Amino acid sequence: MDDMYREQILEHSKYPHNFGTLDAPSVSHEEHNPLCGDKVRMDLQIADGVITDVRFSGRGCAISQASASLLTDELIGMPVEQAKVFSKDDLLELIGIPLGKNPVRLKCALLSLKALKAGLYGVGHIHDDDDEL
Numbered sequence: 001m002d003d004m005y006r007e008q009i010l011e012h013s014k015y016p017h018n019f020g021t022l023d024a025p026s027v028s029h030e031e032h033n034p035l036c037g038d039k040v041r042m043d044l045q046i047a048d049g050v051i052t053d054v055r056f057s058g059r060g061c062a063i064s065q066a067s068a069s070l071l072t073d074e075l076i077g078m079p080v081e082q083a084k085v086f087s088k089d090d091l092l093e094l095i096g097i098p099l100g101k102n103p104v105r106l107k108c109a110l111l112s113l114k115a116l117k118a119g120l121y122g123v124g125h126i127h128d129d130d131d132e133l
Contacts, residue, residue, distance in 0.1 A: 029119030
């Protein structure tokens, strides 16, 4: 089972879904992981409280890029209020591979979620404690 998820991670990192930027996003926020240098920007188009389009851009490891790709697939059509409560565990379930206790890998995986939440809540920075996501 893990091999299937590893293949999914590699596929999403090589051929990410929804990669790019939106011309006039309703919400845009970029986060940076200082531990490894990964950067992820999330752009969202919102209409009537629903995410109608989403793009991500940036650079980083396979886990951060695949995580952002998987997250964007989930977000299209999702109500903003549901996206605000999309959790760390929800995203880790999408990724599907155990990241163990390695804080760098976990921060890479959660970078897109951090950018999403900071953008939706309109704050400049979400606390680095990954349990807060």
